[in-house]
Amino acid sequence: MNFPDKNGHYGQFGGRFVPETLMALLIDLEAEFKKARKDPAFRKEFDFYLRTYAGRPTMLYAAERLSRHLKTLKVYLKREDLLHTGAHKVNNTLGQILIARRMGKKRIIAETGAGQHGVATATVCALFGLTCVIYMGAEDIKRQSLNVVRMRLLGATVVPVESGTKTLKDAMNEAIRDWVTNVSDTFYLIGTVAGPHPYPWMVREFQSVIGHEARRQFLSKEKRLPDYLVACVGGGSNAMGLFHAFYKDAPVRMVGVEAAGHGIDTPFHAAALGKGSPGVLHGCKSALLQDDNGQVMPAHSISAGLDYPGVGPEHAYYKESGRAVYAAVTDNEALDAARLLARTEGIIPALESAHALAYLSTLAAKVKGKKSVIVCLSGRGDKDMGTIKDLLFP
Amino acid sequence: MNRIDQKFMALRKANKKAFIPYITAGDPDLAVTEQLVLALEKAGADIIELGVPFSDPMADGPVIQAASFRALEKGTNLRQILDLVGRIRRVSDVPIALMSYYNPVFHFGDQAFAAAASAAGVDGVIIPDLPVDEADVLRREAAAKGLAVIFFMAPTTPPARMQAIADAATGFIYYVAVAGVTGARRAEASDIAQKLRQIKQVTDKPVCVGFGVSTPAQAQEIARGADGVIVGSALVRLIHEHAGQADLGAHVGNFAAALAAAVH
Numbered sequence: 001m002n003f004p005d006k007n008g009h010y011g012q013f014g015g016r017f018v019p020e021t022l023m024a025l026l027i028d029l030e031a032e033f034k035k036a037r038k039d040p041a042f043r044k045e046f047d048f049y050l051r052t053y054a055g056r057p058t059m060l061y062a063a064e065r066l067s068r069h070l071k072t073l074k075v076y077l078k079r080e081d082l083l084h085t086g087a088h089k090v091n092n093t094l095g096q097i098l099i100a101r102r103m104g105k106k107r108i109i110a111e112t113g114a115g116q117h118g119v120a121t122a123t124v125c126a127l128f129g130l131t132c133v134i135y136m137g138a139e140d141i142k143r144q145s146l147n148v149v150r151m152r153l154l155g156a157t158v159v160p161v162e163s164g165t166k167t168l169k170d171a172m173n174e175a176i177r178d179w180v181t182n183v184s185d186t187f188y189l190i191g192t193v194a195g196p197h198p199y200p201w202m203v204r205e206f207q208s209v210i211g212h213e214a215r216r217q218f219l220s221k222e223k224r225l226p227d228y229l230v231a232c233v234g235g236g237s238n239a240m241g242l243f244h245a246f247y248k249d250a251p252v253r254m255v256g257v258e259a260a261g262h263g264i265d266t267p268f269h270a271a272a273l274g275k276g277s278p279g280v281l282h283g284c285k286s287a288l289l290q291d292d293n294g295q296v297m298p299a300h301s302i303s304a305g306l307d308y309p310g311v312g313p314e315h316a317y318y319k320e321s322g323r324a325v326y327a328a329v330t331d332n333e334a335l336d337a338a339r340l341l342a343r344t345e346g347i348i349p350a351l352e353s354a355h356a357l358a359y360l361s362t363l364a365a366k367v368k369g370k371k372s373v374i375v376c377l378s379g380r381g382d383k384d385m386g387t388i389k390d391l392l393f394p
Numbered sequence: 395m396n397r398i399d400q401k402f403m404a405l406r407k408a409n410k411k412a413f414i415p416y417i418t419a420g421d422p423d424l425a426v427t428e429q430l431v432l433a434l435e436k437a438g439a440d441i442i443e444l445g446v447p448f449s450d451p452m453a454d455g456p457v458i459q460a461a462s463f464r465a466l467e468k469g470t471n472l473r474q475i476l477d478l479v480g481r482i483r484r485v486s487d488v489p490i491a492l493m494s495y496y497n498p499v500f501h502f503g504d505q506a507f508a509a510a511a512s513a514a515g516v517d518g519v520i521i522p523d524l525p526v527d528e529a530d531v532l533r534r535e536a537a538a539k540g541l542a543v544i545f546f547m548a549p550t551t552p553p554a555r556m557q558a559i560a561d562a563a564t565g566f567i568y569y570v571a572v573a574g575v576t577g578a579r580r581a582e583a584s585d586i587a588q589k590l591r592q593i594k595q596v597t598d599k600p601v602c603v604g605f606g607v608s609t610p611a612q613a614q615e616i617a618r619g620a621d622g623v624i625v626g627s628a629l630v631r632l633i634h635e636h637a638g639q640a641d642l643g644a645h646v647g648n649f650a651a652a653l654a655a656a657v658h
Binding site: 017024164170173184280282283 | 463495
């Protein structure tokens with residue numbers, strides 16, 4: 001069966017858990033997206049911007065020194081870090097901005113945690129001359145001040161969010177409040193495969209370019225399919241973008257890597273799939289970090305892009321159905337992996353992507369014989385230099 | 395018969411409208427909430443909307459958000475609120491609807507929640523992030539326990555959805571006066587009246603109006619075309635301003651009495 005179903009469910013997950021005020025808009029958006037994806041003119045336009053503006057296709061790079069270090073794995077890196085704005089996020093913001101234009105929306109809002117989705121949104125708003133308002137937790141603004149400058153330089157208004165934990169989840173609450181208030185002229189450009197239907201589906205479709213390219217590239221190099229796919233999972237858009245194209249390739253095993261923060265058995269992690277339970281947040285039913293009373297718990301990760309207590313509903317479904325497995329690596333393991341990639345390949349990964357890389361040593365110890373793996377290198381590490389400096393070169 | 399249905403029958407017979415105050419349970423604490431519910435009833439409230447605090451209240455403006463966080467800091471949870479309703483039931487038959495985001499209810503379990511709420515004496519439930527499309531399970535469990543599930547209609551709700559919502563709603567229909575969050579901006583009576591006429595064409599269930607209603611004058615005007623008026627943020631603000639003071643009950647009682655008189 002092709003998911004989502006007609007109500008936006010992936011098994012028991014997904015759906016539309018939003019105020020009634022937004023329902024008509026979500027139904028319109030779904031109809032518009034359905035039309036657009038069948039419209040050759042839309043596909044041509046999306047493809048045009050991906051190629052000429054974002055820098056697709058990205059390379060599938062054989063990481064030979066890293067592979068030698070890991071011994072049992074032949075590692076390919078899908079180089080989303082080489083895209084314009086430095087991460088996979090722009091695949092989705094380009095897709096959604098084209099939908100917003102088709103719907104005649106003039107004002108774009110978005111939430112951001114680390115600032116990467118905010119920058120990718122501000123970028124496409126500048127490209128098309130649309131008003132851009134970015135909600136960002138006051139705590140995150142302090143931690144990611146350079147991305148705030150980038151967004152402002154691109155012409156976006158960055159609104160500090162002072163409510164709740166002052167991080168990504170609260171920024172998303174505030175963006176939803178703006179959306180519900182300005183529903184007639186405003187398009188909410190969600191940054192990951194979460195939120196109410198049709199967002200998880202739409203974002204997956206826009207990010208699936210990662211997997212379709214990687215599959216083609218791997219087949220042409222190796223004349224076979226990879227044994228493993230590995231990607232980090234916060235909301236899970238880069239992982240779903242990679243995984244989805246391989247969904248029907250049953251022998252290809254998929255591993256999503258969540259942030260274990262200080263440790264999966266401490267209160268300071270962001271492993272919604274590993275440690276959470278089914279819950280409803282920000283418009284969808286999925287896995288959620290919550291307490292015994294159904295209150296959402298704060299997440300923790302060294303990587304602001306993974307610092308979210310929920311996850312996309314399709315990942316919850318992949319986990320439940322067994323199509324993918326989910327692991328978690330700690331802040332320190334991610335830092336070590338970032339250093340390892342920098343020193344073996346001369347590539348500095350984003351700390352988010354470093355979580356996927358960190359899982360490779362576990363995988364390398366587990367496999368029998370030599371196995372091939374595609375890792376989604378979802379972003380570059382420039383934005384994390386402040387964190388790296390404090391922790392590795394104080 | 396459910397206390398909410400009885401109330402609307404009695405009000406219709408008397409040609410009166412319902413005044414429905416909202417307060418957040420646990421702000422400033424549950425003992426005060428208990429007193430406030432009784433004070434509101436005494437002041438003329440017809441139905442009490444009791445808010446269950448949630449960590450991520452995305453449909454609420456700053457006033458109710460802040461109340462929610464204060465209540466959570468006190469450790470308020472759904473089970474305690476059900477116990478509170480149980481205590482109120484020993485002394486009062488005022489109809490009570492719980493307003494909760496879906497996650498605390500879902501986490502409790504739809505079936506377990508419907509059973510526990512009904513046993514405690516709750517009459518209805520209002521869940522702002524549970525549109526009718528996702529509510530099959532809760533509706534079934536609530537119906538089995540005689541618990542009303544109050545659904546929303548909004549200025550953006552198209553006619554086809556109106557019918558589906560009207561068919562599903564029990565207790566009453568909650569019309570959101572303004573597209574937006576609670577307490578954020580003033581509802582305009584003229585816009586509302588037109589929409590209420592549309593809703594009345596598809597249903598004869600009671601329709602109550604909330605969001606953006608803060609003064610007796612405004613409540614009176616809106617009540618003309620509605621079956622009831624809900625006032626939340628203005629009351630919650632007043633409670634916070636006088637929390638911990640001896641005259642809290644008097645302030646809340648006076649304001650509620652003025653609203654009740656205006657609506658009735």
